[in-house]
Amino acid sequence: xxxxxxxxxxxxxxxxxxxxxxxxxxxxxxxxxxxxxxxxxxxxxxxxxxxxxxxxxxxxxxxxxxxxxxxxxxxxxxxxxxxxxxxxxxxxxxxxxxxxxxxxxxxxxxxxxxxxxxxxxxxxxxxxxxxxxxxxxxxxxxxxxxxxxxxxxxxxxxxxxxxxxxxxxxxxxxxxxxxxxxxxxxxxxxxxx
Numbered sequence: 001x002x003x004x005x006x007x008x009x010x011x012x013x014x015x016x017x018x019x020x021x022x023x024x025x026x027x028x029x030x031x032x033x034x035x036x037x038x039x040x041x042x043x044x045x046x047x048x049x050x051x052x053x054x055x056x057x058x059x060x061x062x063x064x065x066x067x068x069x070x071x072x073x074x075x076x077x078x079x080x081x082x083x084x085x086x087x088x089x090x091x092x093x094x095x096x097x098x099x100x101x102x103x104x105x106x107x108x109x110x111x112x113x114x115x116x117x118x119x120x121x122x123x124x125x126x127x128x129x130x131x132x133x134x135x136x137x138x139x140x141x142x143x144x145x146x147x148x149x150x151x152x153x154x155x156x157x158x159x160x161x162x163x164x165x166x167x168x169x170x171x172x173x174x175x176x177x178x179x180x181x182x183x184x185x186x187x188x189x190x191x192x193x
Contacts, residue, residue: 007071007096007098007099010071010096011071011072011073011096014070014071014072014074014075015072015073015074015075017072018051018052018072018074018075018078019074023052023054023078023082024052025051025052025054026054027052027054027057027082028054028058029054029055029057029058030054030055030113030114030137032113032135032137032188033055033058033059033111033113033135033137034058036135036174036190037058037059037062039133039173039174039190040108040109040133040135040190041108041109041131041132041133042063042064042108043064043065043107043108043109043129044064044065044066044067044106044107044108044109045059045064045065045066045067045107045108045109045110045111046066046067046068046069046102046106046107046109046110046111046127047059047066047067047068047069047111047112048069048097048110048111048112048115048120048124049069049070049071049097049112049113049114049115050068050069050070050075050076050079050092051070051072051075051079052075052078052079052082053068053075053078053079053080053082053083053090053092054082055111055113056068056079056083056090056092056111057079057082057083057086057088057090059109059111060083060086060088060089060090061086061088064108064109066088066089066090066091067090067091067092067093067107068090068091068092068093069092069093069094069095069097069100070092070094070095071094071095071096071097072094073094076092076093076094079092080092097115097117097120098117101123102120102123102124102126102127103127104126104127105126105127105128105129105130106127106128106129107127107128107129107132108128108129108131108132108133109132109133109134109135110124110127110128110132110133110134110135111134111135111136112124112134112135112136112137112138113136113137113138114137114138114139114150115138116138116139116155116156116157116158118166121166121167125167125169125170125193128193129193130193131192131193132192132193133173133190133191133192133193134167134170134189134190134191134193135189135190136163136167136188136189136190136191137186137187137188137189138156138158138163138186138187139151139156139157139158139184139185139186139187140157140158140159140160140162140177140185140186140187141154141157141158141159141160141185142160142177142179142185143157143184143185143186144157145185146179146185148183148184148185149183149184150184158187160177161177162187163175163177163187163188163189164187164189167189167191170191170192170193171191171192172189172190172191173190173191173192174188174189174190175187175188175189175190176188
């Protein structure tokens, strides 16, 4: 599948960012996932824009069969190394989410952390099995307004209640918008199909 010009630029950016021995976001899962893992059904999970694999590995350590994708080949390699280090299996693959199509009715859980592509949301919903759940956390516009690190482009920042609105046709299990540790403004959601 050809990579679009925008996708190629993203790939170069992320490959360069991940090209370090260190795990730039660490090896532990996002706090929100760690705190709410017990709310999720078991089964097959997809970690979207998985980066270096910390969340995918955590899901695998908690009994999930895990697929994970990212645009960066370097990130995928690091994710596979992290899985091996933790004695778990993760099926990690390179995907440009602007062109890749998620398989329908496949996953019990879809995890998406700190990645916002609004036109991917309908595919995420279709990729979930009935009763499947989304766990999602990313930055809000308040993040930029307060001058925190993170994306500055408003296309990658949620408006107030936008994440809630994107999943209004799902049963909302948990939702919050807040400034976390006076470092970042985020919205977090768990919703059931």
